[in-house]
Amino acid sequence: MVKNNPWLHWAAELQSIAQAGLYYGKDVFDHERYERIREIASLMVAEMTEQPVEEIWQLFCQNVGYQTPKLDTRAAIFKEDKILLVQENDGTWALPGGWVEYNLSVKENVIKEVKEEAGLNVKATKIIAIQDRSKHNSPEYIYGVCKVFVDCELIDGHFEKNSETIASDYFSIDQLPPLAEQKVNAEQIKMCFDAHFANNWEVYFD
Incomplete structure (x- = not known):
């Protein structure tokens, strides 16, 4: 924590x-x-x-109205026993994802983010977890964030380098690369593995 x-x-x-x-x-x-x-x-x-x-x-100090947490989606995409991660410009790796757009649902947003960052078309199949970022990730932010982890099924597509990510690859749980800890950590990735391979996963939420 x-x-x-x-x-x-x-x-x-x-x-x-x-x-x-x-x-x-x-x-x-x-x-x-x-x-x-x-x-x-x-x-x-x-x-x-x-x-x-x-x-x-x-x-x-730029927002107006009642202050609420920002919403961040992260996609868990598997190939056999490995999970997809994308490499950011600073060399660290993360699950594809990002802030939820004001006019998109969680499902629509996670599909959009995977397409933009990994070049893949996916089907969002189930919610893995809804986490309070402050309880799981560092460094601390000065605003609240709810992170929604979504299990996704690969349809097709291929990676192309873009403004946000420079590479993508699949990794096993015991061979993870350096992670963008502010976005996703090893504990959260393990949770995604557990959820994907569980027969009856119960959504985790803080």
């Missing part, structure tokens, strides 16, 4: 309160106070991460 930084958690909670206040609040003076709370939260995160406060503001 990932150990949380309490200060980062508190800063994220302050930002969430400020965001909701800016959306639902009616009083102009309250808006000024919520903007200041948001600014302080950004300064706290910038101090902790040693990142420019402008970058933190762009990432941390």
Whole structure:
């Protein structure tokens, strides 16, 4: 389990309160106070991460409305006893996937991401798990993320190098390459193996 930084958690909670206040609040003076709370939260995160406060503001304080977690899908595609991973530009490997588009369902999004990153056409067959990223992956993010792992059946297609991935290959559970831990770790890949080969898999959720 990932150990949380309490200060980062508190800063994220302050930002969430400020965001909701800016959306639902009616009083102009309250808006000024919520903007200041948001600014302080950004300064706290910038101090902790040693990142420019402008970058933190762009990432941390641009959403409106009630703050909810982002949704990330990851596809588990198997060939015999090996799982498909794609290599990112930094050389690390991950399950194909990404943020869910606003106009796509989870199923539609995972199919789209596999096509874009691995060049494959797949059928999404079952949900493996719905995880709170903060409980499983590092480093910590300053916003919530729900990760949805989906077992997929290969139809056809072939890999072509693209702007997001430079290679793809199938790996056995005991010969995994260096992973993009912020996206997927060995424990999560093992979970995908267990789910794929189980006769009656029960969806895991946090």
